Amino acid sequence: MNSEFIEALNQICKNKGIAPDIMFEAIEAALVSAYKKNYGTSQNVKVTMDHETGDVRVFAQKVVVDNVYNNLLEISFEDALKINKKYQIGDIIDIEVTPKIFGRIAAQNAKQVVIQRIREAERNIIYEDFLRKESEVVxxxxxxxxxxxxxxxxxxxxxxxxxxxxxxxxxxxxxxxxxxxxxxxxxxxxxxxxxxxRSHPGLVKRLFEIEVPEIQQGIVEIRSISREAGSRTKMAVFTKDPNIDPVGSCVGYKGTRVQAVVNELRGEKIDIVKWSSKPQEFIVNALSPAKVINIEIDEKEKIAKVIVPDYQLSLAIGKEGQNVRLAAKLTGWKIDIKSESMVEG
The missing domain is CATH 2.40.50.140 (Nucleic acid-binding proteins)
Known part of the structure; x- marks a missing residue:
């Protein structure tokens, strides 16, 4: 390997946002494995790469001992002193053992590590980017x-x-x-x-946030959503500002805002109702477009008994029970609907 490789490596690190030191450490670790694989040694070895020239050197690491029992891992105190008179028992000596043809093996392994690290870095960038977009619409x-x-x-x-x-x-x-x-x-x-x-209720919420400035500004809040994707959604909205109609804000002038969301959802029906902290009021609103004559609630069991005009019964229940089912999910209350004649009878 040479300085051109190092230059290219540094440029890649810069472009991909990878610290060069991390890349060099990974390459050196890979070269240790490559050395052991190709030279079948059980020595303790370390590989260093010059960060400017790209030169690779392999060192056998040996411990200085009185009596040598393992030539691969140990060196006698006597031999250590021949190398440097400052060595003492227990010191670790680096002895260069770089093979002549190791440069080619090193280049091949370094290339594989660089490719792998680039792939990992790119995956990490994508992960971090989309992690920030969790619960968002793209x-x-x-x-x-x-x-x-x-x-x-x-x-x-x-x-x-x-x-x-x-x-x-x-x-x-x-x-x-x-x-x-x-x-x-x-x-x-x-x-x-x-x-x-495409079926998550969060999609509806985010689409309205895109279309309705009052929601973006925090003036109007979406308090709850119940959805049967592709068919119908109910959404409860609220505002603290008495001068603003939260439902009207979401519907828009001549229905333009709600229609934009409906178009994106390929014609899904959307009922927008006013949220209320009073259960009776909220349940009545949630059953829209049906009209309610009377409502009694059981706070303990969270059951609401609702009476509607005879001609409104099918509307209140909805096709295959959809309207009352979505209203129950929206409010968190079990809703029992009866018509006037059913109660009187």
Missing amino acids: TGIVERIEKKNVLIDLGKTEATLIPNEQIPNETYNHGDRIKVYIVEVKKTTKGPQILIS
């Missing part, structure tokens, strides 16, 4: 579909949108630009593993 491009998995190009890396995290009945085509929610980022031996989702 835009990706559909790369390909393998069986039921959709591979999404996120720029620096790929992530797999697994069936459970897809919106039911949503179709994905090569080249489509879609927004995905980053659920979790894990560090694995094969690099960062990024779990992305």
